[in-house]
Amino acid sequence: MNVSLDQAQAAIKAATEKSQELNLKMNIAIVDAGANLTAFARMDGAWLGSIDIAIKKAKTARFFDMPTGDIGQISQPGGSLFNIEHSNGGLITFPGGIPIKSGNGEVIGAIGVSGSTVENDHTVAEAGMNAVN
Amino acid sequence: MNVSLDQAQAAIKAATEKSQELNLKMNIAIVDAGANLTAFARMDGAWLGSIDIAIKKAKTARFFDMPTGDIGQISQPGGSLFNIEHSNGGLITFPGGIPIKSGNGEVIGAIGVSGSTVENDHTVAEAGMNAVN
Amino acid sequence: MNVSLDQAQAAIKAATEKSQELNLKMNIAIVDAGANLTAFARMDGAWLGSIDIAIKKAKTARFFDMPTGDIGQISQPGGSLFNIEHSNGGLITFPGGIPIKSGNGEVIGAIGVSGSTVENDHTVAEAGMNAVN
Amino acid sequence: MNVSLDQAQAAIKAATEKSQELNLKMNIAIVDAGANLTAFARMDGAWLGSIDIAIKKAKTARFFDMPTGDIGQISQPGGSLFNIEHSNGGLITFPGGIPIKSGNGEVIGAIGVSGSTVENDHTVAEAGMNAVN
Numbered sequence: 018m019n020v021s022l023d024q025a026q027a028a029i030k031a032a033t034e035k036s037q038e039l040n041l042k043m044n045i046a047i048v049d050a051g052a053n054l055t056a057f058a059r060m061d062g063a064w065l066g067s068i069d070i071a072i073k074k075a076k077t078a079r080f081f082d083m084p085t086g087d088i089g090q091i092s093q094p095g096g097s098l099f100n101i102e103h104s105n106g107g108l109i110t111f112p113g114g115i116p117i118k119s120g121n122g123e124v125i126g127a128i129g130v131s132g133s134t135v136e137n138d139h140t141v142a143e144a145g146m147n148a149v150n
Numbered sequence: 151m152n153v154s155l156d157q158a159q160a161a162i163k164a165a166t167e168k169s170q171e172l173n174l175k176m177n178i179a180i181v182d183a184g185a186n187l188t189a190f191a192r193m194d195g196a197w198l199g200s201i202d203i204a205i206k207k208a209k210t211a212r213f214f215d216m217p218t219g220d221i222g223q224i225s226q227p228g229g230s231l232f233n234i235e236h237s238n239g240g241l242i243t244f245p246g247g248i249p250i251k252s253g254n255g256e257v258i259g260a261i262g263v264s265g266s267t268v269e270n271d272h273t274v275a276e277a278g279m280n281a282v283n
Numbered sequence: 284m285n286v287s288l289d290q291a292q293a294a295i296k297a298a299t300e301k302s303q304e305l306n307l308k309m310n311i312a313i314v315d316a317g318a319n320l321t322a323f324a325r326m327d328g329a330w331l332g333s334i335d336i337a338i339k340k341a342k343t344a345r346f347f348d349m350p351t352g353d354i355g356q357i358s359q360p361g362g363s364l365f366n367i368e369h370s371n372g373g374l375i376t377f378p379g380g381i382p383i384k385s386g387n388g389e390v391i392g393a394i395g396v397s398g399s400t401v402e403n404d405h406t407v408a409e410a411g412m413n414a415v416n
Numbered sequence: 417m418n419v420s421l422d423q424a425q426a427a428i429k430a431a432t433e434k435s436q437e438l439n440l441k442m443n444i445a446i447v448d449a450g451a452n453l454t455a456f457a458r459m460d461g462a463w464l465g466s467i468d469i470a471i472k473k474a475k476t477a478r479f480f481d482m483p484t485g486d487i488g489q490i491s492q493p494g495g496s497l498f499n500i501e502h503s504n505g506g507l508i509t510f511p512g513g514i515p516i517k518s519g520n521g522e523v524i525g526a527i528g529v530s531g532s533t534v535e536n537d538h539t540v541a542e543a544g545m546n547a548v549n
Contacts, residue, residue, distance in 0.1 A: 021194050051317015052464050054201050057190035059182075061154050068187050080465025094493045097534045103506040105468045198318050199346025202371045227360045240369040268363045287460050320467050323456035325448075327420050334453050 019049040020117055020126035024149045025056035028117070028128055032145030036060060036132075043132035043141055044071035047117075050125050052079045060132070067131035073107055074114030074129030074138075080105060082124050086112030086139065113138030115146050125149075152182040153250055153259030157282045158189035161250070161261055165278030169193060169265075176265035176274055177204035180250070183258050185212040193265070200264035206240055207247030207262030207271075213238060215257050218247035219272065246271030248279050258282075285315040286383055286392035290415045291322035294383070294394055298411030302326060302398075309398035309407055310337035313383075316391050318345045326398070333397035339373055340380030340395030340404075346371060348390050352378030352405065379404030381412050418448040419516055419525035423548045424455035427516070427527055431544030435459060435531075442531035442540055443470035446516075449524050451478045459531070466530035472506055473513030473528030473537075479504060481523050484513035485538065512537030514545050524548075 020028075025047040036043040042063040047056045054075075059068060077085045089110035092098045102108045112135040117126040130142040153161075158180035169176040175196035180189045187208075192201060210218050222243035224231045235241045245268040250259040259282075263275040286294075291313040302309045308329040313322045320341075325334060343351045355376035358364045368374045378401040383392040396408040419427075424446035435442040441462040446455045453474075458467060476484045488509035490497045501507045511534040516525040525548075529541040 019194075022191055026191070049317070051198070051315070051319060053192075053198050053317060054190060055192050057187060058155055058159070059186075059188050061152075065184065065186050077465065081463050098510055099488060099492065100499070100501040100509065101469070103501040104472055104508060105465055108465070197347050199343065199371055199374070203367070206370055222365060226365065233366070235366040235369040242370060243366065244364055285460075288457055292457070317464070319458075319464050320456060321458050323453060324421055324425070325452075325454050327418075331450065331452050 018119055018123060018125050019051070020047060020055060020149065022055060025126070027148045028145035029056055029058045031148035032128070032130060032141050033058060033060060035141045035144035039137060039140070041133045041137055041141065043130050044068050045141070045145060046071040046075040046129045048075040048079050048127050050079070052076045055126065063132045070109050070131035071129045073109040074131060075127045076105070076129070077108045077110060078114035078116050078127035078129065079124065080108070082116050084112065084139070085110055085114035086135065111135045113142055115142045117146050117149050120150065151252055151256060151258050152184070153180060153188060153282065155188060158259070160281045161278035162189055162191045164281035165261070165263060165274050166191065166193060168274050168277035172270060172274070174266045174270055174274065176263050177201050178274070178278060179204040179208040179262045181208040181212050181260050183212070185209045188259065196265045203242050203264035204262045206242040207264060208260045209238070209262070210241045210243060211247035211249050211260035211262060212257065213241070215249050217245065218243050219245035219268070244268050246275055248275045250279050250282050253283065284385055284389060284391050285317070286313060286321060286415065288321060291392070293414045294411035295322055295324045297414035298394070298396060298407050299324065299326060301407045301410035305403060305406070307399045307403055307407065309396050310334050311407070311411060312337040312341040312395045314341040314345050314393050316345070318342045321392065329398045336375050336397035337395045339375040340397060341393045342371070342395070343374045343376060344380035344382050344393035344395060345390065346374070348382050350378065350405070351376055351380035352401070377401045379408055381408045383412050383415050386416065417518055417522060417524050418450070419446060419454060419548060421454060424525070426547045427544035428455055428457045430547035431527070431529060431540050432457065432459060434540045434543035438536060438540070440532045440536055440540065442529050443467050444540070444544060445470040445474040445528045447474040447478050447526050449478070451475045454525065462531045469508050469530035470528045472508040473530060474526045475504070475528070476507045476509060477513035477515050477526035477528060478523065479507070481515050483511065484509050485511035485534070510534050512541055514541045516545050516548050519549065
């Protein structure tokens with residue numbers, strides 16, 4: 018099952034509102050269960066370099082069905098997945114990407130957010146994810 | 151000046167409604183004056199291969215400030231821009247990409263649509279473009 | 284819904300047997316509904332250059348939910364989709380890629396075959412596709 | 417000499433069975449002596465991001481005729497092969513890739529496995545490798 022466009026746009030709306038509340042300018046990407054882009058929005062004035070990062074975070078979260086930051090903890094020097102970022106045309110493994118699940122726990126897509134600190138990116142991604150339900 | 155996210159989302163909304171009216175499933179991409187992705191939507195069930203094509207059409211239209219189909223007419227064998235598609239990481243030069251202009255005629259972005267015949271793609275792109283004003 | 288590994292391996296087995304019957308050496312790729320690789324086999328002595336072509340044919344067939352050869356007919360010079368091959372990291376638009384459908388007509392993946400003439404590639408792909416049911 | 421398709425499929429079968437025994441969902445890739453893909457299987461529900469990683473592990477193991485984890489130990493910051501992952505379109509240097517040898521010790525290919533911890537990936541790769549003899 019795939020996240021629908023309605024769900025994806027609801028996630029982007031919630032993430033955008035959370036960003037405005039926190040006075041942030043974000044790039045927000047949604048991919049479906051096949052890790053293919055479903056919806057995207059760049060808030061006015063958000064970093065250009067974060068377009069690709071938001072999309073890569075969403076893909077990375079779906080590629081491994083976990084928050085991107087979890088991968089980053091073990092891709093460090095000496096970690097078990099050191100330099101995994103070289104796969105799949107480039108992964109982003111710091112926080113800001115989160116899988117999106119259906120009511121029964123199946124992963125149906127993922128959200129990726131980029132434009133501020135990784136803490137803020139994750140907070141906004143979470144707000145977007147929570148809108149899908 | 152750049153197309154704003156509000157304008158981009160209005161264009162996507164109008165393009166989506168035109169697609170539904172014509173019973174089509176489209177991928178719709180908006181880029182800003184810097185040819186950077188601003189907003190994107192894939193309607194449920196739209197072709198996966200059209201994600202990249204919609205984005206490339208929008209970029210191509212802004213890269214040269216003209217409808218993509220105009221470029222395709224001179225990129226044919228023997229034409230003056232033969233195989234220009236090899237540049238910029240891949241151009242798409244058949245119809246479906248159109249520049250978006252501000253009230254005073256300045257190009258502020260572009261829309262790219264993919265998912266049906268090139269005639270339908272162009273019609274839906276036009277509907278999206280017309281919503282920005 | 285996605286083609287399962289069992290279905291993908293059955294398709295590869297049928298395609299391999301058809302190839303042997305025709306005295307051909309083929310590369311055979313199966314992708315799922317998300318256009319992600321599910322199974323692959325290169326018969327001993329098959330062309331190395333056909334590894335990538337078989338995979339790209341399978342992806343192309345799923346990207347647009349039609350046999351690859353159908354796209355090739357309109358991507359010719361003067362055709363409405365001229366040079367569409369520049370999208371999606373490279374498409375292959377001559378015959379040998381076919382969508383795979385479930386019993387109810389939903390596209391659940393695709394098969395791509397490369398290693399001989401395009402007629403033979405298509406015939407072998409068809410044999411593989413027919414094994415999924 | 418190259419691993420044959422029969423050998424490659426036997427390796428995939430053994431690796432798949434080992435994965436089921438350990439309750440894991442794996443991506444399994446086999447390359448030949450030329451480091452070209454020979455066979456591949458993604459078990460139902462296995463991580464999408466591991467498709468590319470399994471293939472890259474198999475290639476990396478054959479590129480240097482050693483287990484991928486051995487390379488990872490010297491590609492760390494300060495190590496003699498720091499960031500070797502940037503070569504060859506992207507290497508994966510954590511465990512899960514192992515060369516496959518013929519009876520007389522010649523390297524005839526390699527197996528790459530991805531989908532779980534690197535320890536499990538290596539265990540399953542070993543099971544696959546042992547089936548080729």
